[in-house]
Amino acid sequence: xxxxxxxxSLDRAYRLINHGPTVLVSARHDGVDDVMxxxxxxxxDFDPPKLTVVLDKxxxxxxxxxxxxxFVIQVPTVAQLELTHxxxxxxxxxxxxxxxxxxxxxxxxxxxxxxxxAGCSAWLAxxxxxxxxxxxxxxxxxxxxxxxxxxxxxxxxGRWHFEEADPAWRSIHHxxxxxxxxxxxxxxxx
Amino acid sequence: xxxxxxxxSLDRAYRLINHGPTVLVSARHDGVDDVMxxxxxxxxDFDPPKLTVVLDKxxxxxxxxxxxxxFVIQVPTVAQLELTHxxxxxxxxxxxxxxxxxxxxxxxxxxxxxxxxAGCSAWLAxxxxxxxxxxxxxxxxxxxxxxxxxxxxxxxxGRWHFEEADPAWRSIHHxxxxxxxxxxxxxxxx
Numbered sequence: 001x002x003x004x005x006x007x008x009s010l011d012r013a014y015r016l017i018n019h020g021p022t023v024l025v026s027a028r029h030d031g032v033d034d035v036m037x038x039x040x041x042x043x044x045d046f047d048p049p050k051l052t053v054v055l056d057k058x059x060x061x062x063x064x065x066x067x068x069x070x071f072v073i074q075v076p077t078v079a080q081l082e083l084t085h086x087x088x089x090x091x092x093x094x095x096x097x098x099x100x101x102x103x104x105x106x107x108x109x110x111x112x113x114x115x116x117x118a119g120c121s122a123w124l125a126x127x128x129x130x131x132x133x134x135x136x137x138x139x140x141x142x143x144x145x146x147x148x149x150x151x152x153x154x155x156x157x158g159r160w161h162f163e164e165a166d167p168a169w170r171s172i173h174h175x176x177x178x179x180x181x182x183x184x185x186x187x188x189x190x
Numbered sequence: 191x192x193x194x195x196x197x198x199s200l201d202r203a204y205r206l207i208n209h210g211p212t213v214l215v216s217a218r219h220d221g222v223d224d225v226m227x228x229x230x231x232x233x234x235d236f237d238p239p240k241l242t243v244v245l246d247k248x249x250x251x252x253x254x255x256x257x258x259x260x261f262v263i264q265v266p267t268v269a270q271l272e273l274t275h276x277x278x279x280x281x282x283x284x285x286x287x288x289x290x291x292x293x294x295x296x297x298x299x300x301x302x303x304x305x306x307x308a309g310c311s312a313w314l315a316x317x318x319x320x321x322x323x324x325x326x327x328x329x330x331x332x333x334x335x336x337x338x339x340x341x342x343x344x345x346x347x348g349r350w351h352f353e354e355a356d357p358a359w360r361s362i363h364h365x366x367x368x369x370x371x372x373x374x375x376x377x378x379x380x
Contacts, residue, residue, distance in 0.1 A: 012366075018229050019363035019371055020210015039208050042232035044244060044328055052242060052330070054234060078377065085379035134324065138234055138332065140242070160365060172377060173209035173363075175350060176202075181209055184374030187268065187362060189275035 004152045005109070008122070012158045013148035014043040016075060016122040017051065019160070019183060021171035024084065025053060026106065026115045027064035027071040033115040035104050036061040037088030039174040041073055049145035051126065056139055060092035066135075069128045070112070071143060074120040077154075078182050079168040083119075085178050110147050121169055122150040162186070195299070196342045198312070203338035204233040205349060206265060206312040207241065209373060211361035212274065215243060216296065216305045217254035217261040223305040225294050226251040227278030229364040231263055239335035241316065246329055250282035256325075259318045260302070261333060264310040267344075268372050269358040273309075275368050300337050311359055312340040352376070 008016065017023065020042075026035040040054035051073060055062040065071045076084045086102040095101060106115035112125045126143030134140040154161055154169040162170050163186045170182040198206065207213065210232075216225040230244035241263060245252040255261045266274045276292040285291060296305035302315045316333030324330040344351055344359040352360050353376045360372040 015366050018365050020212075020229070022210075039210070040233050042242065042244075043230050044330065050328070052232065054232075081377055082379055131324075134321075138240070140234060142328065159369065160371075162371065170374065173373065175208050176205050178379035179349065180377045180379075181350075181352065182374040182377055183363065184360065184372040187271055187370045187372055189272055189368035189370075 005149050006152045006156070008148040008150050008155070010049055010145060010148060011047045013049040013124055013145045014046055015159060016124060016148060016150060016155070017041060017043055017073065019171065020173060021075050021183070022084065022174040022180065024074045024076050024087065024117050024120065025055065025061055025071055026074065026117055027061050027068055028113065028115050029064040029068040032064060033099060033106060034061040034064055034092045035087045035099060035115070035117055037084045044142060050129070051124070051143055051145060053141050053143065054139050055141050065128060065141065070114055071126050071128065072114050072116055073124045073126060074117050075122040075171055076120050077168060078170045078172055080119055081172050081180060084172060109149055112147060121154050121171065122148070124148050194342045195339050196346070198338040198340050198345070200239055200335060200338060201237045202348045203239040203314055203335045204236055206314060206338060206340060206345070207231060207233055207263065209350070209361065210363060211265050211373070212364040212370065214264045214266050214274065214277065214307050214310065215245065215251055215261055216264065216307055217251050217258055218303065218305050219254040219258040222254060223289060223296060224251040224254055224282045225277045225289060225305070225307055227274045234332060240319070241314070241333055241335065243331050243333065244329050245331050255318060255331065260304055261316050261318065262304050262306055263314045263316060264307050265312040265361055266310050267358060268360045268362055270309055271362050271370060274362060299339055302337060311344050311361065312338070314338050
């Protein structure tokens with residue numbers, strides 16, 4: 001069967017998040033996986049690609065990131081809006097079966113021992129660049145992107161094709177309190 | 191005449207950029223103003239609100255930020271797409287009359303000695319929190335938001351109303367090379 005998930009070259013990985021989508025952050029340590037939602041993720045460099053993500057001290061995912069030094073940033077779709085809201089408002093600390101309860105399925109990509117969330121449109125595997133002051137003072141984490149993939153039904157030839165894909169593939173952009181906007185129409189400068 | 195620009199309470203200022211728009215960064219020092227475009231801006235904290243922005247060493251705006259310790263993050267609209275692309279690809283270092291040539295008009299807000307770009311939908315006046323390591327190693331700047339305003343024709347009652355406003359007010363989200371997406375439809379979790 002044709003696999004629609006294709007690698008994205010690292011020098012174009014920033015394009016997967018450049019338009020500011022809300023993302024899912026996942027991590028694994030010692031047999032435990034967690035997934036949370038984050039609107040506060042941002043590209044930091046092109047090549048090698050780096051990004052920043054804010055991980056609050058109360059999140060279980062943060063502990064897994066700190067212990068494993070690895071995490072995944074993935075771009076959820078309109079079809080995953082409710083999943084995104086649920087993983088963003090429920091904690092593994094309170095519900096050990098959170099992921100199963102929400103209906104999150106994880107799979108593998110490349111040779112990374114990391115949980116990649118099924119159904120997303122893009123995935124960036126990241127290695128934590130330890131910056132203890134940023135992490136403690138600002139909850140700010142820096143990652144180097146070490147692998148990138150996208151679903152070719154919505155990202156191919158190095159760019160997003162939201163305008164041609166099923167609207168269920170569009171990225172979602174959280175404002176506050178479970179209110180999101182989907183990404184809209186393509187616009188170009190002259 | 192009715193002024194549509196209204197203050198936004200600082201505890202809700204993060205909502206102005208939470209959905210990931212491409213922004214304009216402006217700064218002033220010693221009588222010189224500059225404005226650049228930046229997709230790499232991100233909320234960092236709620237209250238007091240903070241944000242991060244990546245400012246490349248080649249930009250003239252960065253020098254003004256470093257010298258004055260102040261800057262403005264503002265949210266441009268679909269109507270300003272070409273202006274955004276132009277200020278993002280032309281440099282004050284090459285063109286001392288860049289702003290006039292592009293057609294950027296600045297005005298004042300509050301008692302801040304800062305250039306606020308006319309026609310945007312929202313403005314966040316920021317005080318630089320000096321973090322020399324981040325600035326040198328990553329081009330990463332942290333600001334505390336000390337004043338926030340929005341145009342009430344598209345942001346009021348503490349949230350965006352893109353779905354009811356003229357489409358020309360929508361935020362723009364840069365992918366690469368002058369290709370943008372406008373923000374799309376409102377979506378809510380259950």
